[in-house]
Amino acid sequence: MVEAKVVVGNKESKEGRKKWTAIGAVLVVLVAIALTYKHAQNPKSCRCAQDSRKYTGIVEDCCCDYETVDSLNGAVLHPLLQELVTTPFFRYFKVKLWCDCPFWPDDGMCKLRDCSVCECPENEFPELFKRPMKHSLPSDDLKCQEGKPQSAVDRTLDSKAFRGWIGVDNPWTNDDETENDEMTYVNLQLNPERYTGYSGPSARRIWDAIYSENCPKYASGEICKEKKILYKLISGLHSSISIHIASDYLLDETTNWWGRNLELAYDRVLQYPDRVGNLYFTFLFVLRAVTKATNYLEQAEYDTGNTQEDLKAQSLVRHLLYNPKLQAACPLPFDEAKLWKGQSGPELKQEIQKHFRNISAIMDCVGCEKCRLWGKLQVLGLGTALKILFSVDSQNYPNQPLQLQRNEVIALVNLLNRLSESIKFVEEIVPSVEKTMEKFTSEPPAQEISLWQRIQDAVGGLRSVKLPL
Numbered sequence: 001m002v003e004a005k006v007v008v009g010n011k012e013s014k015e016g017r018k019k020w021t022a023i024g025a026v027l028v029v030l031v032a033i034a035l036t037y038k039h040a041q042n043p044k045s046c047r048c049a050q051d052s053r054k055y056t057g058i059v060e061d062c063c064c065d066y067e068t069v070d071s072l073n074g075a076v077l078h079p080l081l082q083e084l085v086t087t088p089f090f091r092y093f094k095v096k097l098w099c100d101c102p103f104w105p106d107d108g109m110c111k112l113r114d115c116s117v118c119e120c121p122e123n124e125f126p127e128l129f130k131r132p133m134k135h136s137l138p139s140d141d142l143k144c145q146e147g148k149p150q151s152a153v154d155r156t157l158d159s160k161a162f163r164g165w166i167g168v169d170n171p172w173t174n175d176d177e178t179e180n181d182e183m184t185y186v187n188l189q190l191n192p193e194r195y196t197g198y199s200g201p202s203a204r205r206i207w208d209a210i211y212s213e214n215c216p217k218y219a220s221g222e223i224c225k226e227k228k229i230l231y232k233l234i235s236g237l238h239s240s241i242s243i244h245i246a247s248d249y250l251l252d253e254t255t256n257w258w259g260r261n262l263e264l265a266y267d268r269v270l271q272y273p274d275r276v277g278n279l280y281f282t283f284l285f286v287l288r289a290v291t292k293a294t295n296y297l298e299q300a301e302y303d304t305g306n307t308q309e310d311l312k313a314q315s316l317v318r319h320l321l322y323n324p325k326l327q328a329a330c331p332l333p334f335d336e337a338k339l340w341k342g343q344s345g346p347e348l349k350q351e352i353q354k355h356f357r358n359i360s361a362i363m364d365c366v367g368c369e370k371c372r373l374w375g376k377l378q379v380l381g382l383g384t385a386l387k388i389l390f391s392v393d394s395q396n397y398p399n400q401p402l403q404l405q406r407n408e409v410i411a412l413v414n415l416l417n418r419l420s421e422s423i424k425f426v427e428e429i430v431p432s433v434e435k436t437m438e439k440f441t442s443e444p445p446a447q448e449i450s451l452w453q454r455i456q457d458a459v460g461g462l463r464s465v466k467l468p469l
Contacts, residue, residue: 055273059277061225061228061229061281061334062285062334063284063332063333063335064284064329064330068330069330069423070427071329072326072330073420073424073427076323076325077326077416081320081413081417082417082421084313084317084320085414085417086189087310087312088304088309088313089302089309089310090188090414091188091189092185092186092187093188093373093414094184095184095376096364097184097369103361170391170405170408171387171391172360172386172387172391173357173379173383173384174357186373191373193245193248193418194248195246195249195250195258195261196368196370196371197368198368198371203368206365207238209362210234210359211234225338225339226340226348226349230355230356232282233281233285234359235274236281236419237378237382239422240279240282241375242265242269243269244418244421244422245264246260247261247425249261262429265425265429269426276426279422280423283420284330285333285385286385286412286416287416288332288385288389289385289386289388289412290416291333292389293402297317297321300317340390356382356386359379360383363375363376374418377410377414378418381408381411381412381414381416383408384404384412385415388412
């Protein structure tokens with residue numbers, strides 16, 4: 001009996017050693033991966049990686065350099081735009097949110113309550129804007145929200161009045177986005193652009209349709225400048241949206257812990273110099289549209305019934321349009337006069353307008369309500385920039401005045417603000433990423449996902465895994 005116990009004891013001892021040897025092997029692999037990842041991200045150990053994340057010189061196809069953009073944005077544009085979009089005039093956007101994808105059945109997967117939008121209730125609408133809403137989302141129709149009542153948009157609106165602007169179709173956007181009784185007001189401050197859980201084939205299909213069918217990417221030299229610019233605008237917008245998802249990410253759904261996902265920002269945008277460059281290009285393109293529309297925007301009436309806030313909005317708009325630092329450092333962010341030259345110019349413009357209208361219509365196919373809201377707003381803002389730069393020639397045709405819808409101006413300014421936020425994030429993020437990678441062996445920052453945290457989670461998971469002996 002004693003000998004038998006010894007044999008059993010030795011067997012258990014051997015099995016225990018095998019188990020801990022296996023665990024040790026896994027730990028060695030994880031640490032090796034971490035060290036390799038750190039080495040790859042350390043600018044001192046890889047000069048090419050360091051250089052690829054530094055952007056200097058003139059932004060391609062623009063009239064301003066990266067350093068000037070960062071300086072102007074940080075000191076002037078970003079703080080000004082952040083304040084401007086909180087005013088009543090610019091924080092309420094009228095949009096159609098019900099599902100009506102014209103291209104394929106909506107099968108989006110939106111798993112979070114943050115995917116939904118909060119609409120403004122009708123009883124808080126100004127009397128002037130109360131209209132019958134034939135196709136607004138009824139309480140018993142949750143098709144768009146996958147049957148989840150909590151996936152409704154926050155539609156809360158305060159009792160401010162809006163002054164109606166003229167309704168003029170935009171040749172660059174889907175005609176269905178003009179003022180009609182199928183649209184509802186949304187307070188953008190209650191519905192921030194952030195991570196929503198919208199992913200998978202449905203989300204990929206949106207971007208696939210945009211790039212492959214309407215904005216194909218050709219090799220250098222095989223595409224005209226106008227089509228190249230359309231691609232860069234969409235790529236820049238895509239980069240900005242990805243950055244906003246990464247900058248306000250749900251790190252832990254059980255505790256509702258939100259913060260920065262630096263790895264996602266790097267994987268989707270920062271490791272690709274062309275995507276960062278297209279972001280800067282799109283920002284300067286939209287900025288040029290805003291400055292070109294100076295006369296119109298200066299004289300517009302930002303009237304919501306709140307005199308103090310309306311005067312503040314008008315003052316901020318003028319500070320944006322006539323900022324001396326902006327005029328001195330980057331007076332012409334983008335030169336639109338170089339485009340549409342030659343005999344085929346008009347036909348080419350119609351072709352690209354058609355592509356962009358299709359992109360505008362694709363936004364109705366986004367399966368996440370909040371993503372659809374911000375997709376529609378930013379595409380409308382980009383379409384408004386295209387309208388300002390390419391649909392009105394005040395020099396050659398002085399009798400053809402610029403006319404904008406109120407919704408277009410709201411979308412244009414909010415888009416510029418979103419791009420400004422993305423530029424600021426990119427400028428700040430590289431040191432944060434490097435700092436995180438350098439300290440991956442210590443406790444991770446509270447608002448950032450680190451590689452070391454994933455290693456700790458993986459090691460913790462080994463405790464409950466039965467390893468083969």
